[in-house]
Amino acid sequence: xxxxxxxxxxxxxxxxxxxxxxxxxxxxFDAPAVHFTxxxxxxxxxxxxxxxxxxxxxRIVLNEISMWSGGVEDPNRNDAHEYLQPIQQLLxxxxxxxxxxxxxxxxxxxxxxxxxxxxxKVKFGCYQILSDLFLTWHDTTGAVxxxxxxxxxxxxxxxxxxKRNGVLYKEEVFVSAPQQAIVIHLTASKSKSLSFDxxxxxxxxxxxxxxxxxITLTGQLDGGGGDKGIKFAxxxxxxxxDGKINVSGNGLQLKDASECTIIISAATDLNWxxxxxxxxxxxPEAMKYANVAGRLSYDKLLENHLADFDSYFNxxxxxxxxxxxxxxxxxxxxxxxxxxAKGASDATLPxxxxxxxxxxxxxxxxxxxxxxxxQGLWAEEYQTPWNGDYHLNINVQMxxxxxxxxxxxxxxxxLINFTKQxxxxxxxxxxxxxxxxxxxxxxxxxxxxxxxxxxxxEWGSTLTGGAWLCEHLWQHYLYNPDKKxxxxxxxxxxxxxxxxxxxxITDPKTGxxxxxxxxxxxxxxITKDGFKGQTTMxxxxxMQIGRELxxxxxxxxxxxxxxxxxxxxLQKIKAQLAPNQxxxxxxxxxxxxxDYGEAEPQHRHVSHLYGxxxxxxxxxxxxxxxxxxxxxxLLRRGDEGTGWSRAWKMAFWARLGDGDxxxxxxxxxxxxxxxTDSVYKMxxxxxxxxxxxxxxxxxxxxxxxxTAAIAEMLLQSNGKNNVIRFLPALPSSKEWSSGSAxxxxxxxxxxxxxxxxxxxxxxxxxxxxxGADCYVQLPEGLKVFDxxxxxxxxxxxxxxxxxxxxxxxxxxxxx
Numbered sequence: 001x002x003x004x005x006x007x008x009x010x011x012x013x014x015x016x017x018x019x020x021x022x023x024x025x026x027x028x029f030d031a032p033a034v035h036f037t038x039x040x041x042x043x044x045x046x047x048x049x050x051x052x053x054x055x056x057x058x059r060i061v062l063n064e065i066s067m068w069s070g071g072v073e074d075p076n077r078n079d080a081h082e083y084l085q086p087i088q089q090l091l092x093x094x095x096x097x098x099x100x101x102x103x104x105x106x107x108x109x110x111x112x113x114x115x116x117x118x119x120x121k122v123k124f125g126c127y128q129i130l131s132d133l134f135l136t137w138h139d140t141t142g143a144v145x146x147x148x149x150x151x152x153x154x155x156x157x158x159x160x161x162x163k164r165n166g167v168l169y170k171e172e173v174f175v176s177a178p179q180q181a182i183v184i185h186l187t188a189s190k191s192k193s194l195s196f197d198x199x200x201x202x203x204x205x206x207x208x209x210x211x212x213x214x215i216t217l218t219g220q221l222d223g224g225g226g227d228k229g230i231k232f233a234x235x236x237x238x239x240x241x242d243g244k245i246n247v248s249g250n251g252l253q254l255k256d257a258s259e260c261t262i263i264i265s266a267a268t269d270l271n272w273x274x275x276x277x278x279x280x281x282x283x284p285e286a287m288k289y290a291n292v293a294g295r296l297s298y299d300k301l302l303e304n305h306l307a308d309f310d311s312y313f314n315x316x317x318x319x320x321x322x323x324x325x326x327x328x329x330x331x332x333x334x335x336x337x338x339x340x341a342k343g344a345s346d347a348t349l350p351x352x353x354x355x356x357x358x359x360x361x362x363x364x365x366x367x368x369x370x371x372x373x374x375q376g377l378w379a380e381e382y383q384t385p386w387n388g389d390y391h392l393n394i395n396v397q398m399x400x401x402x403x404x405x406x407x408x409x410x411x412x413x414x415l416i417n418f419t420k421q422x423x424x425x426x427x428x429x430x431x432x433x434x435x436x437x438x439x440x441x442x443x444x445x446x447x448x449x450x451x452x453x454x455x456x457x458e459w460g461s462t463l464t465g466g467a468w469l470c471e472h473l474w475q476h477y478l479y480n481p482d483k484k485x486x487x488x489x490x491x492x493x494x495x496x497x498x499x500x501x502x503x504x505i506t507d508p509k510t511g512x513x514x515x516x517x518x519x520x521x522x523x524x525x526i527t528k529d530g531f532k533g534q535t536t537m538x539x540x541x542x543m544q545i546g547r548e549l550x551x552x553x554x555x556x557x558x559x560x561x562x563x564x565x566x567x568x569x570l571q572k573i574k575a576q577l578a579p580n581q582x583x584x585x586x587x588x589x590x591x592x593x594x595d596y597g598e599a600e601p602q603h604r605h606v607s608h609l610y611g612x613x614x615x616x617x618x619x620x621x622x623x624x625x626x627x628x629x630x631x632x633x634l635l636r637r638g639d640e641g642t643g644w645s646r647a648w649k650m651a652f653w654a655r656l657g658d659g660d661x662x663x664x665x666x667x668x669x670x671x672x673x674x675x676t677d678s679v680y681k682m683x684x685x686x687x688x689x690x691x692x693x694x695x696x697x698x699x700x701x702x703x704x705x706x707t708a709a710i711a712e713m714l715l716q717s718n719g720k721n722n723v724i725r726f727l728p729a730l731p732s733s734k735e736w737s738s739g740s741a742x743x744x745x746x747x748x749x750x751x752x753x754x755x756x757x758x759x760x761x762x763x764x765x766x767x768x769x770x771g772a773d774c775y776v777q778l779p780e781g782l783k784v785f786d787x788x789x790x791x792x793x794x795x796x797x798x799x800x801x802x803x804x805x806x807x808x809x810x811x812x813x814x815x
C-alpha cells in the first residue's frame with residue numbers, strides 16, 4: 001500500500017508540478033493555437049480532443065472515432081466479371097488504352113464510390129468532427145503574461161497556464177480510457193477567480209440543450225442516398241465546489257469559482273463490427289460514462305488515467321545521450337523545427353518524434369475499436385480530406401508499422417480485427433468482379449466494410465489491398481507466436497491466397513503468372529506509342545505482395561499441419577509468378593511488367609520497393625543485384641515527396657543499412673510545413689508545429705511511418721531465421737552516436753533493451769516471450785549470459801551470426 005501511494009504521489013507531482021523541461025517528451029508552445037496544426041492532440045483510442053489553449057476564448061475540438069456518415073451498401077457491379085476476360089485480353093494484346101477505357105466503364109464501383117474523396121453525403125461516407133467545445137472567459141481586460149502550453153506525452157496530459165491581473169490560471173486536459181471521458185480541470189491561484197461561459201457547438205446535424213450543470217448535444221448524420229445515418233451524442237458536466245452554475249442559452253455559465261472540472265463523454269450508435277444493425281442509443285451511453293466519471297475526484301481521475309497510459313507508453317523508450325545546448329529546453333517545438341532546418345544540432349528531436357509517434361498510436365488505436373484512419377481520430381472538418389478513410393494501398397498499413405516493433409501489439413488489434421471483417425464483403429466483391437474464390441479488398445475502405453474497386457480506373461483497381469492487410473496479421477503472429485491466434489487468422493490468409501491465385505493470367509511474352517487488371521498505386525506509365533495510363537497486368541508490387549502472401553499462407557498451413565495439397569499448389573504457383581526485374585532504361589527496379597516510361601520519375605509512391613520494405617525479399621545477402629537496383633530507384637525517386645512518402649523512404653534506406661541517408665530524409669520530413677512571417681500559414685510537406693505530419697494537409701501516416709523507420713535504424717530482425725541485428729543503420733552523426741533503447745521487439749517473441757556509446761553496443765538484455773531459438777549478430781566483444789550470470793554456449797551459424805536456445809519468460813544478457 002505504501003508503494004502504491006508513493007507511485008501515485010510521483011505521478012501527481014510529475015503531472016502537475018511546474019512541468020520541468022523534458023525536450024524528449026514535451027510539445028511546447030508560447031501562445032494559443034490559431035490553427036488546428038498548432039493544437040495539442042489527446043485521445044484514448046475512441047475519444048479525441050485537440051486543445052487550442054485560448055486565454056480569451058478556449059477551443060477544444062472533440063472527436064469520436066465512429067463519427068462516420070454514410071452507411072452499408074452494395075458497392076459491387078454484379079456483372080463486372082463478364083468484362084474481366086475482355087479487359088485481360090486487351091492487356092495481353094498490349095492494348096492498354098482500350099483496356100483502361102473498358103475498365104472505367106464496367107469495372108469500377110457501383111454508385112458514387114467514395115464521391116471522388118468527398119463522400120460526406122454519399123453511401124461511402126466520411127469521418128468528421130463530433131463537436132467544438134468553447135470556453136469563453138469573462139475577465140479578459142488584463143494583459144496576459146507567462147503563457148505556456150505543453151503536451152506531456154509520457155503522461156498524455158495537456159497543460160495551459162498563464163497570468164492575468166496577478167492571477168495564475170491553469171487548464172489541464174486528458175482523455176481517460178478507464179473512464180471513457182474527456183476531462184478538463186481548471187484552477188486559479190486566487191479564490192473565486194474562475195468565471196466563464198461553456199458551450200458545445202456543431203455547425204450542422206445537431207441540437208444542443210443545457211440544464212442544471214450539463215450540456216447535451218445530439219444529432220444524426222447523413223446516411224447517403226436519402227437515408228438517415230448514425231445517431232451521435234455528447235454530454236458535458238460542469239462540476240465546481242464553490243462557484244455558481246447557471247444555464248445560459250444552450251450553454252452554461254460559471255461564476256466566482258476557485259476550481260472546476262468539466263467532464264465530457266460521447267457515443268454513436270455505429271455498432272462496430274456488426275454495422276448492419278444499430279447499437280444502443282448514444283445519449284444514455286455518453287451520460288453513463290460522464291456520470292460515473294463525475295463521481296470520482298479529479299485526483300482519482302488523473303491517477304487512473306496515468307496508470308493506464310503508462311502501461312502502454314513506458315514499454316518502449318529511446319534516448320540519445322549526446323550532450324546538447326541547454327537553451328533547447330526553453331524553445332517551443334516550432335522553434336526547434338525551424339532551428340533544425342537551419343542545420344543546428346538537436347539530439348532529442350528524433351527522440352521526441354519517436355515518442356510522439358508511439359503516443360499517437362496509443363491515443364488513436366485501442367483494442368475493441370476502429371483502426372486509426374488517415375487522421376488517426378483527430379479532425380476538425382465536416383468533410384475530411386479523402387474522407388479520412390482507410391486507404392489500403394499503403395496509408396492505413398503505415399499507421400501500424402510501429403505497432404509490433406515498438407511494443408504496442410495490442411494497439412495493432414483494431415487493424416487485425418478490421419481485416420477479418422472485410423472477408424465476407426470481400427468474398428462478394430471477388431465473385432462480382434472476378435468470379436473468383438476467396439476475398440479481395442481494393443484501394444479504399446471504411447467502417448461500412450467497402451471492398452469494391454474505387455470509382456476511378458486510374459487509381460481504384462489496385463487489387464492487393466486485402467493481401468497487404470494480411471501481412472499485418474502475419475507480422476502479429478511472428479512477433480507473438482501463438483498457435484490459437486494462427487488458427488484464427490489462417491482462414492483469412494487462405495481466402496486472400498485463394499483469390500490471388502484465382503485471378504492470375506499468363507503473360508504471353510514471358511509465360512509468367514501475373515495479376516490483371518491492376519495498377520502500381522496512383523502512378524502513371526507511358527507506353528511506346530505515347531499512351532499515359534495506369535491499368536496494367538502484373539505490376540511489381542502485386543507480384544511481391546503475392547509472393548509474401550503465398551509464402552505466409554504456406555508456412556501457416558505447415559505450422560497448423562493442414563491443407564497439404566493446397567500449400568503444395570501455392571508453392572508451385574509462387575515459383576511461376578513474375579519475378580522482380582531490373583529496368584534496362586533506368587537500372588532500377590522495374591515498376592511494371594514492361595519497361596514503360598515514367599510520367600513522373602519522382603512520384604510519391606515507391607510501390608515496386610515493397611519487396612525491400614516492409615517485405616524483405618530484396619536484401620544484400622540473397623539478391624545483391626536487385627538491392628543495388630533498389631538503391632538506384634530510390635536515388636531516381638529523390639528524397640522529396642509527401643510526408644508519408646518521406647517516411648517510407650526513411651524505412652527503405654534503413655533497411656539498406658544506410659543510416660546517413662535515412663537521417664537525411666528524416667531531416668527533410670522535419671522541414672517546417674509552415675511559415676510565421678506575419679500570420680501562421682501551412683506550407684508544403686514536412687511537419688507542423690504540433691509535430692503532425694504534412695501530406696499536405698495533415699495526414700497521420702507519416703508520423704507512424706517515420707517512428708517505425710527510426711526503430712528500423714536501431715534494430716532489425718528479418719530474412720532467414722529473423723536474425724537480430726543491433727544498430728544496423730546508425731547514422732554517423734554525433735547526435736546519434738550514444739544512446740539507449742528500451743523494449744524494442746523482434747520476431748519470435750523477443751523484447752530487447754540495449755545501450756550504445758560511440759556507435760558500439762555496450763550491453764543488452766533480451767527477454768524471450770515465446771521460448772524460441774534466438775539468432776543474433778553478437779556485437780563485438782559481447783557474450784551471452786543467463787539471469788544467474790552463467791555463460792551461454794552459442795552455436796556459430798555464420799561468421800557474424802550465432803544461435804542459442806531460450807526459455808519462455810527468461811532474460812538473457814549480452815555483456
